[in-house]
Amino acid sequence: MAEIIHMGGYGSYVWSAFGLTFVVLLATVWLTKRSLQQTRNRLTRRLRSASATEASS
Amino acid sequence: MSIFFAVIKHDLAMAFRRWSDLAMPLVFFVIVCTLFPLALGQDKELLQAVGPGAIWVAALLATLLSLNTLFREDFDDGSLEQLALSEHPLSVLLLGKTAAHWLVAEVPLVLLAPLLALGFDIPAAGREALLLTLLIGTPTLSLLGSVGAALTAGLRRASGLLAVLILPLSVPVLIFGARSADLAARGQSIEGPLLLLGGITVLALTLTPFATAAAVRVTLD
Amino acid sequence: MSNASSDNLRQPTGLEWRQLALWRGDRCLQKNLNGHLQAGHAITLRGPNGCGKTTLIRTLCGLTEPEYGEVLWNGTAVRLQRAELHAQLAYAGHRAGLKDELTPRENLHFAARLSGSDDNDLAEIISALQLQGCADLPVAHLSAGQKRRVTLARVLSSGKPLWLMDEPFTHLDQAGREWLSERFNQHLRANGMLLLAAHQDTGLEAHRERVLELQGGEP
Amino acid sequence: MPSVAYGRQLDAIFVLSMWNWFFKLGSPPHFYRIATRLEPWLMGGALVLLVIGAYGGLAMAPPDYLQGDGFRIIYVHVPSAFLSMFAYSVMAVASAIGLIWRMKLAFCVAAASAPAGAAFTFLALCTGAIWGEPIWGTWWAWDPRLTAELVLLFLFLGYMLLRQAMPETRQADRASGILAVVGVVNLPIIHYSVEWWNSIHQGPSLMKLETPSIDGDMLWPLLVMIVAYQLLFIGILFTSIRTQILLRERNTRWISDLLS
Numbered sequence: 001m002a003e004i005i006h007m008g009g010y011g012s013y014v015w016s017a018f019g020l021t022f023v024v025l026l027a028t029v030w031l032t033k034r035s036l037q038q039t040r041n042r043l044t045r046r047l048r049s050a051s052a053t054e055a056s057s
Numbered sequence: 058m059s060i061f062f063a064v065i066k067h068d069l070a071m072a073f074r075r076w077s078d079l080a081m082p083l084v085f086f087v088i089v090c091t092l093f094p095l096a097l098g099q100d101k102e103l104l105q106a107v108g109p110g111a112i113w114v115a116a117l118l119a120t121l122l123s124l125n126t127l128f129r130e131d132f133d134d135g136s137l138e139q140l141a142l143s144e145h146p147l148s149v150l151l152l153g154k155t156a157a158h159w160l161v162a163e164v165p166l167v168l169l170a171p172l173l174a175l176g177f178d179i180p181a182a183g184r185e186a187l188l189l190t191l192l193i194g195t196p197t198l199s200l201l202g203s204v205g206a207a208l209t210a211g212l213r214r215a216s217g218l219l220a221v222l223i224l225p226l227s228v229p230v231l232i233f234g235a236r237s238a239d240l241a242a243r244g245q246s247i248e249g250p251l252l253l254l255g256g257i258t259v260l261a262l263t264l265t266p267f268a269t270a271a272a273v274r275v276t277l278d
Numbered sequence: 279m280s281n282a283s284s285d286n287l288r289q290p291t292g293l294e295w296r297q298l299a300l301w302r303g304d305r306c307l308q309k310n311l312n313g314h315l316q317a318g319h320a321i322t323l324r325g326p327n328g329c330g331k332t333t334l335i336r337t338l339c340g341l342t343e344p345e346y347g348e349v350l351w352n353g354t355a356v357r358l359q360r361a362e363l364h365a366q367l368a369y370a371g372h373r374a375g376l377k378d379e380l381t382p383r384e385n386l387h388f389a390a391r392l393s394g395s396d397d398n399d400l401a402e403i404i405s406a407l408q409l410q411g412c413a414d415l416p417v418a419h420l421s422a423g424q425k426r427r428v429t430l431a432r433v434l435s436s437g438k439p440l441w442l443m444d445e446p447f448t449h450l451d452q453a454g455r456e457w458l459s460e461r462f463n464q465h466l467r468a469n470g471m472l473l474l475a476a477h478q479d480t481g482l483e484a485h486r487e488r489v490l491e492l493q494g495g496e497p
Numbered sequence: 498m499p500s501v502a503y504g505r506q507l508d509a510i511f512v513l514s515m516w517n518w519f520f521k522l523g524s525p526p527h528f529y530r531i532a533t534r535l536e537p538w539l540m541g542g543a544l545v546l547l548v549i550g551a552y553g554g555l556a557m558a559p560p561d562y563l564q565g566d567g568f569r570i571i572y573v574h575v576p577s578a579f580l581s582m583f584a585y586s587v588m589a590v591a592s593a594i595g596l597i598w599r600m601k602l603a604f605c606v607a608a609a610s611a612p613a614g615a616a617f618t619f620l621a622l623c624t625g626a627i628w629g630e631p632i633w634g635t636w637w638a639w640d641p642r643l644t645a646e647l648v649l650l651f652l653f654l655g656y657m658l659l660r661q662a663m664p665e666t667r668q669a670d671r672a673s674g675i676l677a678v679v680g681v682v683n684l685p686i687i688h689y690s691v692e693w694w695n696s697i698h699q700g701p702s703l704m705k706l707e708t709p710s711i712d713g714d715m716l717w718p719l720l721v722m723i724v725a726y727q728l729l730f731i732g733i734l735f736t737s738i739r740t741q742i743l744l745r746e747r748n749t750r751w752i753s754d755l756l757s
Contacts, residue, residue, distance in 0.1 A: 010567035010631060017627045018551065021573040021620055025729065028616040029540070032733050036740045043747050044756045051757075060391070067388045074379035074416075135373025142339060143392045144365035204679055208659060208672050215662045222659060222676060225651035226683045229690035236694060250693070257686060268679050271596070275671040277341050303665050306748070343599075343667075 060145045064153030065160070072161045082123035082162055083169065089115035090173040101178050108177025109187060109238035112170050116191055117198060117231060121220045123162040124202035127154070128210035132276060137210070141277055148266035151273060155203040155266075163195040183242025190247075190254060194234040197258045200265040201226050207272035229257055291352050292316040292471060293338060293363075293440060298347035300330045300337060307333055307494060310347070317439070320462065320472035322480050325492030331475040332372065334492070335442050338473065339369050368393065368436035370443045374425045375432065378418035382409060382428045385417060386435065395437035403431045406457060423449040434461060441465065443474040456481065523602050525742045526751045532735040539732035546725030553718030561715075570628035572718055576726040577620040578642070581649055582684075584614025584730060588656070589681030592674030601745055602738075604670035607677060608660065609737030613730055615653035621646050641695035645688045652680045666745060 005011050072079060093111045097103055131137040131154075140150045170191050171184040179187070205223040209215045237250035298311040307330030315321050323331045336342040338349055340356045340363055349356045351363040376385045386400055404413055407427040412420050417428065426449040433441055447455050459481030462472055466486045474480065480487065521527050554572030561568035588610040595603035625643045626636045637643070656673050663669035711719070746752050 010565060010569075013567060013627050013631060014555070014569045017570040017573050017624045018555070020623055020627070021577070024616060024620050024623075028613060029729070029733055029736075032612070032736045032740075036736050036743075039740050039743045040756065043743055043752065046747075047753055047756055063388070063391050067391075070384070071377055071379050133373070134377065135371060135375035136377060138341060138369065138371060138373065139375045139389065139392065141341060142364050142367060142369050144361050144394065145392070146361070201679075204675070208676060209662070212662050218658060218662055221651075222655045225648050225655060225687075226680065228648050229683070229686045232690040232694045236697060240697065253690075253693075260686075264682065265679070268675055272672065272675050274341075275668055275675065278343055278668055278671070304748070345667075 058149075061149050061153045061156075064150050065157045068154055068157030069161065072157065078126070079161055079165070082119040083165055085122055086115050086119035086166055086169065087173065089118065090176065094176060104177045105179055105183075105242065106239075108174060108179045109183060109242055110235045111177070112173055112187060113191070113231060113235035113238065116166055116170060116195070117224075117227060118220075119166060120163060120195060120198045121202060121223060124158070124199065124206050124223075125209075125216070125219050127158055127203060127206040128273065128276075129206070132210040137273060138277055141273060146270070147273060148270040151203065151207070151269045152266045155199050155269070158203075159196055159199040163199060167191040167195060179242050182244060183238060186238045186241030186247055189251065190234040190238045193251065193254045193258055194230045197230045197261040198223075198227055200261040200269075204265055204268045204272055207269045207276060210273070211276040230254065233257070292319075293473070294350040294353075295338060296348050296350070298334070298337065298349070299345045300333045301345045302330070302333060306345075308492060313490060315440075315471050315473055317469045317471055318466055318486060320466055320474070320480075320482050320487045322482070322487055322489045323473070323475040323492060324477070324489055325494070329492040329494045331492060332444055335369075335444050335473065335475060336371070339367060339442055340364065341369075363440075365394075366438055367440045367442065368433040368438040370429050370433045370441075370446060372444055374417075374429045376417045376425065376428055379416055381414045381416055382420070382431070383413050385428065386432055389432045390435065393436045393438060395435065400431070400435045403434050406461075407431055407454070423451075426450070427454070430458065439469070440471045441473070443472070445475050445477070447476055447478055447480070523600055525602055525605070525746050526755075528602055529739055529742050529755075532739050536732055536735045539728050539735065543725050543729035543732055546721050546728065550718045550722035550725050553714075553721060558715045558718055561711075564632070567628070567631050570624055572722050574621060574624040574628050575719060576723045577617045577624060578646060579723060580726045580730050581614055581618035581621050581646065583727070584610050584617055585649060585652065585677075585681065585684065587734075588614060589677045592677040595670060596674045596678070601670075602742070604674065605738045605741035605745065606734070607674060608670065608741045609734050611653055611656050611660070611673075613733045613737065615650065615657065617726075617730070618646060618650040618653055622650065639695070641691045644695075645691045648687050648691070649684070652684075656680070 005015070090112055093107060094104060097107060128137060131140070140154075141147055143150065167188060170187050174184040174187055201223050202219065205219040208222065209219050212218065233250045233254040237247035237254070240250075241247045293315040295311060295313050299309050300307040300311070307328075311334065313321065323334065325331055333342060337344050340349070340360050351359070351366075354362075356363050375389075376382070380388075382404070386404075390396065390400070404410060407430060409424065409427055409431065412424055417425060420428070430446060433443060433446075446458060450458060455478070462480070463483050463486075466472060466483065472482075522531070550572060554569055558569070560566045588607045591603045591606035591610065594600055595607060622643060625640070625646065629638060629640060629643070630636050633640075656676055659676055660669045660673040663672050743752065
């Protein structure tokens with residue numbers, strides 16, 4: 001296990017590269033999905049409030 | 058074609074009525090060029106090494122500064138609309154305006170560069186190369202800048218946006234221009250890069266007017 | 279000969295627009311607007327501020343892209359043959375279209391050059407609009423009214439059959455308005471076309487003018 | 498002769514069905530449904546392939562005779578560099594289609610691919626710097642490949658800044674579309690000029706970030722990683738396109754049906 005981490009002296013470089021990649025890709029996916037969800041919620045709220053005013057007026 | 062020269066004549070007449078606007082990029086260029094010796098000291102070798110590159114970067118920034126208002130006034134006072142509504146192809150009219158701007162704002166810059174090169178103690182070969190590379194390179198900067206100016210003409214709060222949009226695109230011109238001026242200062246022949254620089258300028262001359270026209274139509278939408 | 283004329287009939291001349299939808303950002307200003315402007319006629323747009331008069335005029339000029347619908351010039355879509363329409367069109371919008379540093383005469387000369395019309399009756403128009411005094415002053419020194427009249431001079435001397443004007447009567451005094459109305463009537467009698475937005479009475483000949491009321495905008 | 502005619506008929510049918518498919522795909526509601534259905538598969542497939550590729554690259558591939566285990570960083574650097582270029586091309590082609598045929602969906606694709614492309618470019622830069630550090634002894638030694646990647650990042654940022662600065666979506670689409678097309682024409686010139694700029698470098702010829710010629714056990718993980726990145730990019734793209742479609746079509750009926 002140790003030599004996997006040691007990676008022939010390059011361990012810190014290889015793992016930091018893979019770690020950074022994992023973090024950035026995850027963040028991109030999560031941010032994109034979150035912005036989709038936020039847009040849907042905002043539009044649904046706008047739609048519901050619009051139909052609500054229609055119903056009340 | 059005659060409308061092309063009519064637009065140039067019209068713009069030149071207008072530019073000379075407001076010479077203060079012409080002076081501003083030139084003064085900016087001179088000041089930036091004098092900042093380098095102040096920052097780096099009078100060490101001859103250092104200044105000679107930095108000289109061509111510093112002058113090219115200063116010229117690039119001065120160009121972008123003057124391009125910022127290329128279409129902004131015409132957009133605000135409505136003459137850009139009149140150009141877009143004429144029967145003549147819009148790309149030719151805008152090419153005329155860009156050419157007039159190049160003659161008025163860039164050529165003085167190019168002629169001034171060799172003088173400023175004295176401040177960097179650059180040898181004659183280097184100064185001559187500076188003049189040549191700037192003369193061949195600045196049209197591309199103006200053409201690319203005109204696309205950026207057209208895209209940002211209608212925007213109120215986008216002062217630095219033009220530079221951010223156009224600087225990455227002007228990397229090749231800067232590389233071929235500044236590096237070959239530097240090589241010439243060291244006595245090497247710069248036949249190749251000069252031809253490449255000319256090639257880029259011809260490419261820009263043929264393609265960018267259509268992009269500028271399309272950008273103006275978007276701004277006027 | 280006959281099919282030529284029937285050909286004309288089938289292919290309508292003048293400016294036509296079908297199912298135009300005009301939007302500004304997120305707001306729909308007008309929906310399925312239809313209309314047809316023929317030689318010798320005028321259309322006056324009336325409606326509250328913000329109802330889309332300016333947007334409609336700019337769309338008919340080909341400056342603004344309609345969100346939906348089509349603008350046709352002599353039967354073919356403007357989008358496909360923009361130069362043909364612009365060769366026949368003169369537009370006066372809210373912006374004067376003049377350079378502040380140059381004098382009215384220089385501005386009008388360049389405008390004539392741009393529209394390819396020889397400015398022979400320019401002198402007559404300048405004097406009619408009482409612009410002789412300031413014809414050689416830089417436009418920057420002119421009053422809003424004078425600037426407005428220089429813009430009008432540009433359209434009147436353009437020699438184009440189709441005039442699209444956004445509130446041409448503003449900044450004009452009573453005499454100026456009457457003179458302009460008469461000038462418009464002359465233009466229409468010479469088989470010209472006119473589309474304008476106006477709040478006041480335009481003074482155009484009734485049988486040539488059609489009013490288009492646009493709803494919406496600020497109540 | 499009839500076989501030729503018959504062949505031509507087949508081509509016609511094929512072209513028609515392709516055009517019909519392309520045209521149907523061009524309608525936002527249709528694309529929205531397809532994107533919603535395909536997205537989980539794309540993300541899932543990307544995840545699986547990422548794990549396989551990473552394992553292959555980290556454990557199974559033999560160390561490089563020159564760089565030892567340090568070369569394993571190519572399994573994250575090369576795919577992100579490739580995807581950064583791919584994303585910019587997608588953005589430029591979508592913008593061109595949008596500008597020429599006025600297809601709203603094409604502008605949605607262009608707007609969606611910019612953030613993802615910028616993320617991959619940033620990744621390519623960082624992993625490139627990390628990979629170069631042991632070789633050059635510094636994090637940034639102006640390697641031509643990385644310098645071109647940096648300029649590409651500026652192009653992405655410029656695109657996104659212009660899009661933010663334009664008030665109306667429709668104007669933002671067309672203006673940023675023009676910038677993307679002008680940018681993609683300039684991209685090869687930038688790459689060539691950076692290569693030339695590097696070639697006249699007087700200093701000791703530093704080893705460039707060349708991917709060492711690899712085959713067999715070293716190669717397949719790289720291909721798996723590239724396919725994984727591709728799927729991930731398209732998955733992210735679809736999610737982002739759906740957001741763009743919602744923003745642009747929010748006043749249409751099919752959106753109100755969809756959301757209620």
